[in-house]
Amino acid sequence: MTDLHLFWVIQLAPLLAFLLIQVLPKTINKVAPAIGMAFSLTAALASLNLSFAHSQGAGLPVEFSRQWLVVADYAVWPNIPVPHYTLSVGFLLDPLNLLMITLVTTISFFVQLFSFYYMNEDPSRPRYFGFLSFFSFSMTGLVLSNNLLQTFLFWELVGLTSYLLIGFWFEKKSAATAARKAFVINRLADLGFYLGIILLFLLFGTLGFATLKADALRNVLGHGTLTLIGLLIFCGVMGKSAQFPFHVWLPDAMEGPTPVSALIHSATMVAAGVFLLARAFDLFSASHTTLLVILSIGAITALMSATLAAIQRDIKRILAYSTVSQLGLMVMAIGAGSAESGMFHLSTHAYFKSLLFLTSGAFIHRFHTNDIWEIADRGGKKDAVALGCLAFGLLSLSGVPPFAGFFSKDLILEVLKHHGGIFFYGVAVLVSFLTAYYSFRLFFVIALSKIGHEVRAHHESLTLKISRALPLFSLAALSLITGFTGHAFHLNMELLITTVILVVAGGALAYSQFKDPAAAEAALRGNQGFIFKILERKFFMDDAYDFLVKKVGLALGRWLNAFDRAVINSLMVNQTSFSVMRLGRVVSRLQNGLLQDYLAWAVGIGILIVFCFL
């Protein structure tokens, strides 16, 4: 098979699965999971085939492109030297998205497999697997796209599937609200993205990634314009990758089924922003101001959410804030000028974070609670498979050598140390320390608690057991070995020591606080400190959005609606028609049938006319 065939297979297999599941008759919709898994396996195998065919980047990049829409054959802005505007569609494969496509398709497959276990009892399974397949379709489209507009198209589609899957259990008000919040906040961020694309298109004339090179951009556009466009497009990244101040949707997105959180809200979709930063890196790196803003936003996000992760009780929220924080680190790395290290952390993070989410799903499905103390109380530590995988994932997350997270985080620290300046390096070090702290905290609470009300596992069929354990073990293995695949790998002793010290310090602090989880919980309940309050209210970000929507946006809407009804409808329209009617009534009074009145009018008007003419 040629590359183009493989692209089509990767792109269309999940779409086909989605369509098949839609037309499936109700009587045999039990096979929906099988369809989803079979087609996602096909896509995964096709992308593995691609990555073997192009191992070490041989023969790359490959591009297929065709015209999609002729916008204009003249320059829309008269003083811009672009002869015509044409939008195209196509595939572009380079080492960057080869990595990404393999990651997306393999994790998609593992998540579909795990979902078979997790959603086993849900009556809406066909809908679930349909949406999941549609997500894979949109995500592969995003990754393989060769230009910014096509990326935007699929960017919105992944946002849509995220909306549909967060609100999967839409009977729950919280789920429906969280879904809407995710979509609207992403839309807010995407306004910038959209505007940036249009400006770039108008001023630069093309949106193909292959043509967005720093020199070419600098030749055509001034520094200010480049910064503006870069920042506008970065807006979209901030939405999708949950960067401050648009990060608020991601923790709420945990309302969705847990495998969805693993796939969409940790490994692939939220990483799409970071991926875009790397994909169109020249667009951002062409201006130093843009890079500095990116670095700062990443730093704020990473630090802020690491502190929030440290106080959560809900296992999924801990992981969600941790995801935001790790994304912040990746953004920082790219802001410091190293797209490779950001992408490297993205790939290791994708494996170990999806492992962690699936593990949490395994806990939640068995113990029917998200609260880590309750999980522990119901016997979390007796679930050896899940506990082992949790340990694997957390070790990788906190950056213990030789787990994958260590290598990638190390690389980011190194980049920041050399290119980011002492301040941002310090932030990253602090974030690493906090990461180790909340990771160990999570582990100690589950592993060291006494079991109170033990919940025994139901008897599960062998298929279910496999579909539970196989993805966990595979991802655990991947989160161990992917660390060695980073090409620019070399061991830096100084950083190794720093990392180890950070992990040990974080772990020790967590141990000192949570060696007796029950006592720690009591202390936590009693904590009314000022800082704790701020953390509990999530730095008042949700309140700020609430204020903007309700007190500003909707209030304006109310005012305009009143204006529409009162001024335009009543005053202008109805009053006009009423006055016409009133006039009619007045005039009709003239025609009262009394001859003497007619005579009086005639004489009166006659006299008036005579006077006028005289």
Place this chain on the structure above:
Amino acid sequence: MGGRHRHSDRFLLPMTPPFPILSAILLCPVVGLLLVLLTPRKYETLIKLTALASALGTLVLSVVLLFIFKPSVPGFQLIEHMEWIKSYGIHYSNAVDGLNVSMILLTAIVIFCGILVSWSVTYRVKDFFANMLFLVSGVFGVFMTTNLFFFFLFYEIAVIPMYLLIVIWGSTNKEYAAMKLTLYLLLGSALMFAGFLYMYSLPDARTFDLIALKQNVRFTPEVQNILFLGLFIGFGVLAACFPFHVWSPDGHVAAPTAASMLHAGVLMKLGAFGILRVGVYLLPEGARHWADWVAVLALCNIVYGAMVATQQKDLKYIVGYSSVSHMGIVLLGIATMTTVGFNGAIFQMFAHGIMTALFFACVGFIYDGCHTRMLDELGGLSKQAPVISAFFIIAGLCGLGLPGMGSFVAELLVTIAAIGTYPAIGIISIVALLITAFYVLTAIQKAFYGPANPHHADFKDLDWFQFIPRAFLVACLIFFGIFPDIFINWVSLSTKTLLGIG
């Protein structure tokens, strides 16, 4: 333009139709109307089938028309001309160009789906379908005629049945809404007709023929400015231009399902079409003169309509105000006076027509089943009736400009043109995307998500027959969202000619 040549070569069939195809499209509903009138009242199914057959006839013929139509030929083509009152220059003459070929298709699609959706009508069936066919004959006539007298005549034919449809089969304050709508539209048409008569009275004119007017008459700048203003207000009323928009939500709400579909889907497009066909075509200088004001009003439509929509509690009012907002995009496209903007505006007319038809087809079905359209009284419908909910959600997603749907491309083109011409207005207009997302998703959440409302426990989902028209509309939206170049090919040469480029 490589694309256009390739396209035209492929479809350069060695044929002109053996019969006047435009008149045939116009005659389909007229013949259907006559047959319906001749059928006795009690044969309801026969009446419905007759109406459906004539709608299907127009649909097939307008698809055939697309294949006969040559996008690479400038100016009008397939001209049909029959002299009627020669001394006054009143002729029955039809023609197509890029401007109306897609509008004819839109009308055919919407009437076809509208008749299928009205299958459940039980009250005065014969009168209902007769009115529908009468209305749509007028609409086809307006879109295809090149004579201003007939333009006005057909326009009036389209308005009157709408009054009856609302008053007899409508709901919610229907007498008021019907009267308001009719008065508004007649006011608009009065202004329009005054403009036509003034043109007729100009020296060298003495004709209502659009092409002859264009060729023979030199409109001085002052005349252009005044005439365009009058015509713009006249047509703007019909296109629901701010501040003449209030008839439209009230009318939508009161009208029965199929009438809402035609009303929002097609009737509002007549206004925007008139601005292009008559206003911009004959009075380009006047259009340029007023373009800034049009752009400001369009921006009001876009943002104001969306803001007011956030406050509505009735599903039909939400769709009604969203139409006001989306028609603003059409007006903004026109205001840019560029081919990109015009292409986008016409595409938006088409996409919005199909999208609102779908919206009303869904709301109407829900209203029939639940007897309410208030958001607070609905809830959880997705569980009970997943298919109709999915259709509404798809329409909503199209409305909020989701890529992959027709509206996205249309809005993209208009926004590109607007940012090129009026950067500030273009940038502010983007904000509507956020507001639209907010009110559409809020409506979806309230009506379809959340716990099911026990009042509507016996609400039945779509059957296969009612599935067809809605699925057809969705297919159109997605098809043109994925292959927009096909559509732009039809229109782009004509919009260029309209602006006197190339």
